[in-house]
Amino acid sequence: MNTTxxxxxxxxxxxxxxxxxxSITAVAGIDLTIRPGEVVALLxxxxxxxxxxxxxxxxxxxxxxGTAALFGEAPRAAIVSGRVGAMLQGGxxxxxxxxxxxxxxxxxxxxxxxSVAEALERAKCTxxxxxxxxxxxxxxxxxxxxxxxxxxNPDLMFLDEPTAAMxxxxxxxxxxxxxxxxxxxxxxxxxxxYLDEADAYADRxxxxxxxxxxxxxxxxxxxxxxxxxxxRMSFDFDWTPAVEAELYExxxxxxxxxxxxxxxxxxxxxxxxxxxxxxxxxxxxDIEVTAHSMxxxxxxxxxxxxxxxxxxxxxxxxxxxxxxxxxxxxxxSGSSTSTDDDTALIGDRS
Amino acid sequence: MSIAYLGLESVRQLKNxxxxxxxxxxxxxxxxxxxxxxxxxxxxxxxxxxxxxxxxTVQMAGYGGMMAALGQAFTIVTERSVGWNRQLRLTxxxxxxxxxxxxxxxLVVALMSIVALIVISVLVFHSSLSFAGWTMAALGxxxxxxxxxxxxxxxxxxxxxxxxxxxxxxxxxxxxxLGGLWVPLSILPDWMSNIAQVVPSYWLNRLGQMGAxxxxxxxxxxxxxLAWTVALGAVIVWRYRKxxxxx
Numbered sequence: 090m091n092t093t094x095x096x097x098x099x100x101x102x103x104x105x106x107x108x109x110x111x112s113i114t115a116v117a118g119i120d121l122t123i124r125p126g127e128v129v130a131l132l133x134x135x136x137x138x139x140x141x142x143x144x145x146x147x148x149x150x151x152x153x154x155g156t157a158a159l160f161g162e163a164p165r166a167a168i169v170s171g172r173v174g175a176m177l178q179g180g181x182x183x184x185x186x187x188x189x190x191x192x193x194x195x196x197x198x199x200x201x202x203x204s205v206a207e208a209l210e211r212a213k214c215t216x217x218x219x220x221x222x223x224x225x226x227x228x229x230x231x232x233x234x235x236x237x238x239x240x241x242n243p244d245l246m247f248l249d250e251p252t253a254a255m256x257x258x259x260x261x262x263x264x265x266x267x268x269x270x271x272x273x274x275x276x277x278x279x280x281x282x283y284l285d286e287a288d289a290y291a292d293r294x295x296x297x298x299x300x301x302x303x304x305x306x307x308x309x310x311x312x313x314x315x316x317x318x319x320x321r322m323s324f325d326f327d328w329t330p331a332v333e334a335e336l337y338e339x340x341x342x343x344x345x346x347x348x349x350x351x352x353x354x355x356x357x358x359x360x361x362x363x364x365x366x367x368x369x370x371x372x373x374x375d376i377e378v379t380a381h382s383m384x385x386x387x388x389x390x391x392x393x394x395x396x397x398x399x400x401x402x403x404x405x406x407x408x409x410x411x412x413x414x415x416x417x418x419x420x421x422s423g424s425s426t427s428t429d430d431d432t433a434l435i436g437d438r439s
Numbered sequence: 440m441s442i443a444y445l446g447l448e449s450v451r452q453l454k455n456x457x458x459x460x461x462x463x464x465x466x467x468x469x470x471x472x473x474x475x476x477x478x479x480x481x482x483x484x485x486x487x488x489x490x491x492x493x494x495x496t497v498q499m500a501g502y503g504g505m506m507a508a509l510g511q512a513f514t515i516v517t518e519r520s521v522g523w524n525r526q527l528r529l530t531x532x533x534x535x536x537x538x539x540x541x542x543x544x545x546l547v548v549a550l551m552s553i554v555a556l557i558v559i560s561v562l563v564f565h566s567s568l569s570f571a572g573w574t575m576a577a578l579g580x581x582x583x584x585x586x587x588x589x590x591x592x593x594x595x596x597x598x599x600x601x602x603x604x605x606x607x608x609x610x611x612x613x614x615x616x617l618g619g620l621w622v623p624l625s626i627l628p629d630w631m632s633n634i635a636q637v638v639p640s641y642w643l644n645r646l647g648q649m650g651a652x653x654x655x656x657x658x659x660x661x662x663x664x665l666a667w668t669v670a671l672g673a674v675i676v677w678r679y680r681k682x683x684x685x686x
Contacts, residue, residue, distance in 0.1 A: 147529070149525065149528055168528075168529055168530070168531070169531045169533075170531075171531065173529070174529065175529050177522070177525055177526075177529075179522040179525060180522040180523075180525040180526050180529075181521040181522045181523070181526075182521070182523070182526070183518060183521065183523055184521065186451070190451075193447065194444070194447050194448070194451070195526065195527075195530060197441055197443040197444040197446075197447050198441065198444045198527065198530035198531060198532040198536075199530050199531055200531050237526065238529075241530070
């Protein structure tokens with residue numbers, strides 16, 4: 090039973106995973122290995138296939154092709170032994186129970202659960218234990234669901250957009266209890282579309298778009314890809330190839346676009362680019378500097394992923410800003426990327 | 440499948456009294472109404488050889504038990520619509536465990552309904568039947584309710600919230616009429632009493648009558664009910680495994 094390979098087996102191993110619903114392909118071939126102790130963010134826009142991937146990894150949905158294994162065994166076996174917990178989308182608690190009752194009910198369906206009090210404590214739910222689920226705020230409800238997910242004392246935790254309904258304070262509390270969970274060397278995979286969350290809490294980011302993994306690396310590596318800001322301005326000078334070439338020479342510039350008398354630059358070092366531009370030209374006005382949106386980054390990465398891949402794997406590890414996979418989407422890869430921290434803290438929150 | 444889970448789940452369902460009141464009120468009114476019409480004279484039913492009031496009581500207690508069991512369908516539909524079954528699929532609870540917990544809960548509420556209706560009939564109409572007769576009648580009805588508990592789980596597993604009510608009504612009305620729970624089969628056409636032989640509600644009623652009689656051949660009803668139970672149970676377990684994917 091407890092053979093050595095099972096102990097060393099990856100926490101999650103997905104091989105050639107595909108899932109189609111009729112003519113729609115939700116997951117288009119994913120190979121992913123996550124080792125015990127990793128904290129991984131599945132980052133991607135809605136419809137990227139994050140939730141379906143989690144469902145497949147847990148064995149809640151049957152893959153069209155490919156296999157999923159947790160700790161070297163079938164997902165169901167890992168769940169039955171209590172090694173896996175999850176907070177899923179569309180997996181709410183019964184509204185007429187109290188938080189403590191919900192945790193107790195789920196605990197009784199596990200083989201070796203924690204005590205209800207301990208699960209509540211770990212999820213910071215002790216003070217809401219007696220409240221009915223229907224009366225909880227969005228953040229409290231998520232914490233209650235975390236208590237239910239943690240009650241089997243799992244080694245691996247899946248969280249599907251855990252902070253979606255939370256305000257800032259609730260998110261902080263939630264991630265604090267998550268830290269305590271991961272500090273004990275446990276594995277966490279969480280899906281999110283907030284880059285800042287992935288950056289702050291994950292030690293590996295797996296970016297998904299169109300049912301594929303389009304980037305996989307440390308937060309630093311992935312941040313470099315989506316960094317950069319857009320500088321937009323109106324100009325009065327004549328548009329000539331010489332001017333265009335000059336603009337490309339500005340610090341960190343990746344792309345230059347012109348639409349009638351509006352100019353748009355993307356630069357990895359927008360401050361320096363703007364300073365140089367303004368010292369050379371006083372005939373620009375209505376200047377706007379905006380953060381690169383995540384949508385831009387995903388679009389770029391998806392387009393890169395859809396090109397015929399010369400390598401056997403479609404998804405390639407991000408090596409840094411100069412790596413090739415993203416050059417197709419960003420024609421002029423920046424020479425130096427001085428990524429200051431807040432540049433990359435781009436969420437698509439409104 | 441832990442006993443603790445079974446206990447917590449059954450207690451939870453019992454607290455859900457609101458649905459019970461409705462499933463209990465209709466058979467109670469019908470019992471008082473028909474009992475007053477047919478039972479007052481103390482006449483005997485020629486087909487079963489039992490007093491009319493006993494026949495009516497068995498009929499209504501069977502009807503009440505069946506409704507109470509079928510009512511579990513709504514509980515399950517609600518639970519599924521909030522995603523509770525996805526939550527359960529992340530535990531050690533397997534398809535058989537789920538089936539047992541749900542059927543047990545349905546049978547507990549059904550037994551309460553059956554016993555309450557019989558007790559009320561005895562108190563109101565002083566229906567003459569031995570204690571053993573009533574006990575066996577209740578037991579027979581309770582066994583007969585088992586397939587309905589399975590049908591309830593199945594409706595709960597398949598119906599979307601907006602279709603649960605009509606589906607429940609169709610199955611419930613069909614079962615009540617075909618099984619002779621409302622109108623005695625003797626006054627219905629022959630072809631309908633032939634169909635009745637394969638409908639669990641017919642045997643629900645017959646088991647209750649046999650119990651009241653303290654005699655009768657229980658082999659055939661047992662086989663019919665067993666066939667329904669096994670077939671429905673297989674579908675439920677299969678469905679539980681499939682049901683966890685996002686809707």
